Amino acid sequence: MDDHRSLSLLQFMAGKGLVLSHEETLKRESIIHKLKKIVQHWITKVAWQRKLPENVIRDASATILIYGSFGLGVHNSESDIDILCVGPKFATMAEDFCIVLYNILKCKPEVSEIRCVQDAKVPLMRFKCEGVTVDMPYAQLQVMSVPENVDLLNPMFLTSIDETSWKSLSGVRVNQRILQLVPNLENFQSLLRCIKFWAKQRGVYGNLFGFFGGIHLAILSAFVCQTSPDACLSALLMNFFHTFASWPWPTPVFLQDGIMQVLQDMTEKKTWIPIKLPCSPYRCCQSNITRSTFNRIRAEFLRGHKITQEILQADFDWENLFEPYGNVYKKLYSRYLKIYLLACAKDDMGDWVGWVKSRFPSLILKLEEMRVCCDPNPTEYVEIGNVDSEQTVVFCWGLSRCMDVNVTSLEKEFRNVISNSYQGMAGKMELRIVPASEFPTRITKEMKACWKIPEHNQQRTPVYSRHLPNYLIGYVATEDKI
Ligand SMILES: Nc1ncnc2c1ncn2[C@@H]1O[C@H](COP(=O)(O)OP(=O)(O)OP(=O)(O)O)[C@@H](O)[C@H]1O
Ligand SMILES: [Mg+2]
Numbered sequence: 437m438d439d440h441r442s443l444s445l446l447q448f449m450a451g452k453g454l455v456l457s458h459e460e461t462l463k464r465e466s467i468i469h470k471l472k473k474i475v476q477h478w479i480t481k482v483a484w485q486r487k488l489p490e491n492v493i494r495d496a497s498a499t500i501l502i503y504g505s506f507g508l509g510v511h512n513s514e515s516d517i518d519i520l521c522v523g524p525k526f527a528t529m530a531e532d533f534c535i536v537l538y539n540i541l542k543c544k545p546e547v548s549e550i551r552c553v554q555d556a557k558v559p560l561m562r563f564k565c566e567g568v569t570v571d572m573p574y575a576q577l578q579v580m581s582v583p584e585n586v587d588l589l590n591p592m593f594l595t596s597i598d599e600t601s602w603k604s605l606s607g608v609r610v611n612q613r614i615l616q617l618v619p620n621l622e623n624f625q626s627l628l629r630c631i632k633f634w635a636k637q638r639g640v641y642g643n644l645f646g647f648f649g650g651i652h653l654a655i656l657s658a659f660v661c662q663t664s665p666d667a668c669l670s671a672l673l674m675n676f677f678h679t680f681a682s683w684p685w686p687t688p689v690f691l692q693d694g695i696m697q698v699l700q701d702m703t704e705k706k707t708w709i710p711i712k713l714p715c716s717p718y719r720c721c722q723s724n725i726t727r728s729t730f731n732r733i734r735a736e737f738l739r740g741h742k743i744t745q746e747i748l749q750a751d752f753d754w755e756n757l758f759e760p761y762g763n764v765y766k767k768l769y770s771r772y773l774k775i776y777l778l779a780c781a782k783d784d785m786g787d788w789v790g791w792v793k794s795r796f797p798s799l800i801l802k803l804e805e806m807r808v809c810c811d812p813n814p815t816e817y818v819e820i821g822n823v824d825s826e827q828t829v830v831f832c833w834g835l836s837r838c839m840d841v842n843v844t845s846l847e848k849e850f851r852n853v854i855s856n857s858y859q860g861m862a863g864k865m866e867l868r869i870v871p872a873s874e875f876p877t878r879i880t881k882e883m884k885a886c887w888k889i890p891e892h893n894q895q896r897t898p899v900y901s902r903h904l905p906n907y908l909i910g911y912v913a914t915e916d917k918i
């Protein structure tokens with residue numbers, strides 16, 4: 437019976453288009469192959485530019501390592517490809533990665549929408565290659581040549597590396613460790629695909645909205661796979677909801693890896709749902725979960741538990757578990773907070789909207805400080821002509837049991853947050869409280885939150901090599917003073 441249910445779940449997932457077609461997978465593999473060649477060409481150029489001895493130039497090598505959902509084998513057509521670029525000690529982040537490699541990539545016809553996100557927690561380059569989004573952070577190892585399949589779990593490669601590189605390496609190390617620690621890879625991948633789909637359908641996916649990111653769900657799924665190594669897929673799914681519906685939060689979830697771990701690091705920021713990363717220094721995944729989003733997540737775990745308890749009944753239907761939350765959400769509250777975002781005409785890459793989204797955790801916290809019970813909704817909508825006659829990106833978050841919300845002061849405070857240190861062309865932002873009848877209907881294709889080096893209204897300034905002063909390594913955008 438269990439096997440029968442697992443099969444019907446796999447069929448259900450395939451029917452939802454969650455498994456990438458063979459052609460799509462080949463396309464991504466070819467992109468990775470191309471980027472690997474570009475990175476190799478880049479490092480030879482950098483070694484030459486550094487006037488290194490001929491044999492060093494000949495042997496110079498950098499590599500790329502795949503992590504994120506593609507690395508775990510759970511990607512779908514919406515997923516980006518997360519690629520870590522690993523370079524040797526003579527290739528710097530500021531000059532060689534952010535300028536030289538940036539310019540090489542920018543000139544490639546298959547690359548578009550490239551930007552360098554320098555002020556993120558993990559600085560990275562984000563671009564599209566043949567239409568697929570690529571996130572590419574950089575890590576610099578203290579070696580002259582980086583082996584193609586460098587083992588980042590080997591401490592030898594990790595000595596004396598800088599903090600940014602350490603943070604960038606973390607994603608790959610965590611992924612590799614998860615893959616080593618799960619007892620049955622195929623079951624883990626199927627479970628994680630189901631759980632990510634469930635979280636998206638139920639509106640609890642999106643780190644910026646105070647919900648789960650891919651990494652949180654990967655560790656929670658791996659945990660369940662470890663605790664039930666012989667279970668089939670449908671039993672794993674049941675166990676997932678059973679485990680986390682009754683979990684004594686804030687007790688942290690961590691994977692068993694045969695190493696004694698320090699359970700409580702007093703210097704760490706307290707989080708509502710602590711999930712430990714499975715490699716040293718065993719810190720918690722960064723999370724924006726707040727009191728209100730924690731309550732939503734817990735309610736969804738309980739709902740999932742209740743539904744999956746009936747898994748063996750004859751009329752059980754997977755559709756119930758994965759029912760889109762939007763159907764109910766728009767009728768759930770009598771009032772909603774609407775966030776209108778309008779980018780300026782020149783902002784064709786959606787930087788303003790991405791920037792404001794990256795500040796949503798502060799807005800959620802401000803609402804909590806004002807004792808407003810808010811239920812953030814990660815879905816992005818589009819409306820015509822609310823702030824202007826242009827297309828406006830709209831978010832609509834339910835408000836429950838709250839008295840008067842001082843929306844003017846909330847808007848003022850949030851405007852201060854978003855104008856602080858944004859260097860691009862700012863657009864408009866407006867907050868309004870609206871009745872349920874004004875719930876938006878048109879959903880947009882999501883834009884990833886991002887902050888790039890500003891390019892509009894700017895000059896391109898040539899940058900010369902510090903090692904070969906007459907050698908132009910590329911251009912950077914700088915503020916136009918006119
Ligand atoms: N909050 C975080 N804490 C620690 N690592 C993170 C965090 N967010 C992202 N990462 C690292 O970056 C990787 C890629 O993140 P990304 O947002 O692309 O999610 P993903 O798991 O690839 O899912 P998706 O299919 O939505 O792209 C994660 O696998 C993880 O290693
Ligand atoms: Mg990803």
Ligand SMILES: [Mg+2]
Binds near residue numbers: 517571
């Ligand atoms: Mg990514």
